Amino acid sequence: MVKKRRMQGHKKNKPAASALPRTPKTKTRLKESAIPRVKKRKELVPEAISLPSMSLPTDTPRLESVHFDTNNRAMDLPHHEKAGKYPLDVFRFPIIDWHYRFQRPQQFCLKFANDGYRVFYFHVDTKAIDDTYATFEDICRNIEVIPVQERIWTVRLCSYNPLNAYRSTIQHELDIHYLLMSLEAIKQRFAITNLLSIVDLPFWSTLVFRLANNTIIYDCMDEHHGFNNVSADNLALEEPLLKQADLVIASSEQLLSKASEMTSNVLLLRNAADFEHFNKPPELLAPQLRENQKPVIGYHGAIAQWFDSELISFLASRHPDWEFVLIGHNYSLDQRQYDDHVHFVGELPYSELPSYLHGFDVCVIPFLLNPLTLATNPVKVYEYLAAGKPVIATRLPELEAMDGLVVIADTYLQFEEAIQMALEDQSNEKHALLRSQYASKHTWLSRYQQLMKHLTTAYFPKVSIVIAAYNNFIFTERCVESIFAHNRNPNLEVIIVDNGSSDETRNWGGSHSQLKLVRLSHNLGYAAANNLGCRLSVGDYILLLNNDTIVSEGWMEGLIEPLRNNLELGMVGPVSNSVGNDQMLEFAVSNDVHGAEPAFLNKFKQLYKGRRRMTDNLGFFCVAMKREVYEAVGGLDENFGIGMFEDDDYCLRVRNSGYQLAIIEDVFVHHSGSATLRQLPNTQYQSLFDQNKRLFESKWNMRWKPHPRPISALAEWDSFQEVSATLGKHRV
Numbered sequence: 001m002v003k004k005r006r007m008q009g010h011k012k013n014k015p016a017a018s019a020l021p022r023t024p025k026t027k028t029r030l031k032e033s034a035i036p037r038v039k040k041r042k043e044l045v046p047e048a049i050s051l052p053s054m055s056l057p058t059d060t061p062r063l064e065s066v067h068f069d070t071n072n073r074a075m076d077l078p079h080h081e082k083a084g085k086y087p088l089d090v091f092r093f094p095i096i097d098w099h100y101r102f103q104r105p106q107q108f109c110l111k112f113a114n115d116g117y118r119v120f121y122f123h124v125d126t127k128a129i130d131d132t133y134a135t136f137e138d139i140c141r142n143i144e145v146i147p148v149q150e151r152i153w154t155v156r157l158c159s160y161n162p163l164n165a166y167r168s169t170i171q172h173e174l175d176i177h178y179l180l181m182s183l184e185a186i187k188q189r190f191a192i193t194n195l196l197s198i199v200d201l202p203f204w205s206t207l208v209f210r211l212a213n214n215t216i217i218y219d220c221m222d223e224h225h226g227f228n229n230v231s232a233d234n235l236a237l238e239e240p241l242l243k244q245a246d247l248v249i250a251s252s253e254q255l256l257s258k259a260s261e262m263t264s265n266v267l268l269l270r271n272a273a274d275f276e277h278f279n280k281p282p283e284l285l286a287p288q289l290r291e292n293q294k295p296v297i298g299y300h301g302a303i304a305q306w307f308d309s310e311l312i313s314f315l316a317s318r319h320p321d322w323e324f325v326l327i328g329h330n331y332s333l334d335q336r337q338y339d340d341h342v343h344f345v346g347e348l349p350y351s352e353l354p355s356y357l358h359g360f361d362v363c364v365i366p367f368l369l370n371p372l373t374l375a376t377n378p379v380k381v382y383e384y385l386a387a388g389k390p391v392i393a394t395r396l397p398e399l400e401a402m403d404g405l406v407v408i409a410d411t412y413l414q415f416e417e418a419i420q421m422a423l424e425d426q427s428n429e430k431h432a433l434l435r436s437q438y439a440s441k442h443t444w445l446s447r448y449q450q451l452m453k454h455l456t457t458a459y460f461p462k463v464s465i466v467i468a469a470y471n472n473f474i475f476t477e478r479c480v481e482s483i484f485a486h487n488r489n490p491n492l493e494v495i496i497v498d499n500g501s502s503d504e505t506r507n508w509g510g511s512h513s514q515l516k517l518v519r520l521s522h523n524l525g526y527a528a529a530n531n532l533g534c535r536l537s538v539g540d541y542i543l544l545l546n547n548d549t550i551v552s553e554g555w556m557e558g559l560i561e562p563l564r565n566n567l568e569l570g571m572v573g574p575v576s577n578s579v580g581n582d583q584m585l586e587f588a589v590s591n592d593v594h595g596a597e598p599a600f601l602n603k604f605k606q607l608y609k610g611r612r613r614m615t616d617n618l619g620f621f622c623v624a625m626k627r628e629v630y631e632a633v634g635g636l637d638e639n640f641g642i643g644m645f646e647d648d649d650y651c652l653r654v655r656n657s658g659y660q661l662a663i664i665e666d667v668f669v670h671h672s673g674s675a676t677l678r679q680l681p682n683t684q685y686q687s688l689f690d691q692n693k694r695l696f697e698s699k700w701n702m703r704w705k706p707h708p709r710p711i712s713a714l715a716e717w718d719s720f721q722e723v724s725a726t727l728g729k730h731r732v
Helices: 104-114 136-142 173-189 202-208 232-236 238-244 253-260 275-279 309-318 350-357 379-386 412-424 429-440 444-458 473-485 526-536 555-565 598-608 627-633 646-656 682-700 720-727
Strands: 089-093 118-122 144-149 152-156 195-199 214-220 247-250 266-268 296-300 323-327 342-346 362-365 391-394 406-409 463-469 492-498 515-519 541-545 569-575 612-615 622-626 660-668
Touching: 089 104, 089 202, 104 118, 104 152, 104 214, 104 444, 136 173, 173 202, 195 202, 202 232, 202 238, 214 238, 214 253, 232 238, 247 253, 247 444, 253 266, 266 444, 275 350, 275 379, 275 429, 296 350, 296 379, 309 323, 309 412, 323 350, 350 379, 362 379, 362 412, 379 391, 379 429, 391 412, 406 412, 463 473, 463 526, 463 555, 473 492, 492 526, 515 526, 526 541, 541 555, 541 627, 555 569, 555 622, 555 660, 569 646, 598 660, 622 627, 627 646, 646 660, 646 682
Parallel strands: 089 118, 089 195, 118 152, 195 214, 214 247, 247 266, 296 323, 296 362, 323 342, 362 391, 391 406, 463 492, 463 541, 492 515, 569 660
Antiparallel strands: 144 152, 541 622, 569 622, 612 660
8 A cells, every 4th residue: 555645735826727818928828729628538649849858968967857958859869868678668657756655656667667668757746837828848947857767767747736646636728738748848858659657546547548659557556535635536537547547457356346347457466575675684773673672563654544553552551561663654643642662763765674674573564444454455564574574464355365474463452462472483484484485476576577468468469570671771761660660569579581682771780679680692582581580480460561661650559459359360451552452542642751641541540440341362561460370371382482472372371271351441551562573674573473373373273363453432532632621521
C-alpha cells in the first residue's frame, strides 16, 4: 500500500474558462476550440508546435535540471538523453513523488530503465502558470526536468491552476491545454513518438487518454476509496479508467476482483522486495540499535489512518522491557502519549532501512481492518522476510496466504503472544532461511519480468520483418525509416537480406538496434533471400516486405491483430496504391518519398475501419503470416528464381494446408511497384514472366488466371478533394 502525502492545494482566484478575455495581447494562445476535449479513447493531442529544446551539457552534475534552449534540437540529443534500445518510452503518472518513499512505482521504473527504456516520472503537483495567454515557449521555460539516474527523469508539468493529484481534478480548459503542451514539449525535446503510460491515480486519466500512440496501464495498487485525502471527483474517474485502460494490473486479489468486474484486461501483479538490498546485513546497525540490549519490535512504513495505535499502546504498556522502533512519516499519532521505549524515528532514506531492519528482533504489521487494508498487499512484508525476520500481523487477506511465514493475530493478546513466541524462536536459523528464500522468489525483477511477458503476449508480440533487397538503396532506406518511425513494439526485429547488391546497400550499416543485416555475395533470387531471412527470424509472426514500400502508422498492428484473433486465418495483406490484384485502391494519395499523404490516410482509415475481405491470393509486396503457417507450409519455392509467381504458389500452398487468406482493408502500405524487377530490360522481364507462369501451371496442373481487379469504395470520385468532401457523409 502506498501512502499519499497530504498536500493542501491552494487556488488562485482565476476566471472560469468561459470568462476568459477575448481581446488579443502581445502573447497569444491557441483558441479554446483547439483545446481537445475528452470524448473517446486515445484522442490525439494538438499538432506539434516548434519547440525550443532542452539541453543537458556533458559537464552538468547528475541532479541538475535539464533546461530548454533554442539552439539544441531533438535530433542532436546528448548521448545520455537518446532513446534506449526500444522504440517506446515510459511515462509514469504516479501516486507519490519520486523522493517520497521508495516503493512500487519507483521500483518498476528502475526495472524499465535498467532494461533500456527511458522513463519520465511526473510530480504529483504541478507548476501553475498565472497567465491566460501563456505560449508554448512559456511552458517550455517553466517545465522542471531533472535526471535522477541514467534513463530516468522527474518532470513537473505546467498548468494554469496549481493542481494536486489527490485533491484536484483536471477540469479547467487552460489546465488541460497547458498540461498537454507540457507533455508535447517533453515528447518533442526527447524525440518521443510511442508511449507506455502507467497511471497510478485516476486523477491523471483526464490527461492520459488524450495522448496519441499510447498504451495505457492502470496500476491499481490501492483501494482509493479508503483514503481520506482523495477527492470524490477523482474517485469517480476510476471506473472509466478501469474500463478503458489497455491493461489493469492489480496488486491484490481483492483489487483484481474489483477490476475484473470492469474489464477482462487485468493481471494480478503483487508487490515484492528488492531482495539484495534487504537481505544483505549492513556493515553497521543504526547507531541507536548498536548498544541496545532489549528486544526490538520494529515497523517501517507510513503511520496513518490505517495504523492501529491502540495496539501499539497496549503492547508498550505491558512490555517496558521491549523497545518499539517505528520508522516512517507520522500522520496520525500523538507521540507525546507514548513512553520512552517507543521511538518515532521518522522517514528514513531507502538506503538506511537495512541498518534498522537487521536490528529488529520481530517485525510487525499492526493494521486496522477496513476496506483500504483488506485490499492491500504490504510491500513491507516482503522486505521483512528478505531480512529473515519473523513477522506478526493482523488478519489481512493477502497475508493469510503466507501461512507459516507470517503469524496472524486476531486479538491484542494473540498479537502479544505471537511476539513472545517469535522472540523465543529468533535464533532458529532454519526458519530465518525459509523466510528469506520465500522473499527471494518475490522480487521486483520477477514482477517486472511477469509484466513484460504479459505485455509481450498481449500487446507486443514477437514480430520479424524480412526484407529482400537488391540495389535500389534509396528505396530500402526509406522503407526501413518508415518502419521504425511507426514502430512501438520492443519485440520487433527487421532482417534485411542483401541479395548481392552493388550500390550503397552493400556498405550500409543501419542505425537501429532492432535491425539485422545479412549480406550475400550474389543474387539468390527473391524466394531464396526471403527463405534465408525467415530461417534466421525468431518472431511468432513473420512479415515479408518489399524494399520499395513505405509503411504508415498502425500498419503492423493492423496486420497482426487479425492473425492473433482468428485461428483460421493464416496469412493477411494490406491494400495499396500499386499491386496486381484487388488489394489495389483505385484512388490513393501517396508518393515514393513520403508514402501516404496524412490527410488521405486519415480519411481512408475512417472509411475502411474494421473491414476485412477473404481472398484466394495476396500480393507479396507485403504479407503477414503466423510462424506456424511458415513451419507447416515451408519456405517459398526457390525454383521461381529472381521472382514472380512464387506468391501465387505460396497462397495455394497455404490454402491447401487449411488456412484462410484475408485482405485487411483498413491498412494501407505504399508500394512503388516492382522496383527491383523494373531494373530488368522489358524483353527479359516478359521472358521471366512467361517462364514462371509455365512453371506455375505445370506444378499445379492448372491454367493461371489473372487476378481480379480492384473493387474500391473510392472509385466513384475523381479527386482527393471530392473524396475529402464526401467521406464525412459515408460510413461503412
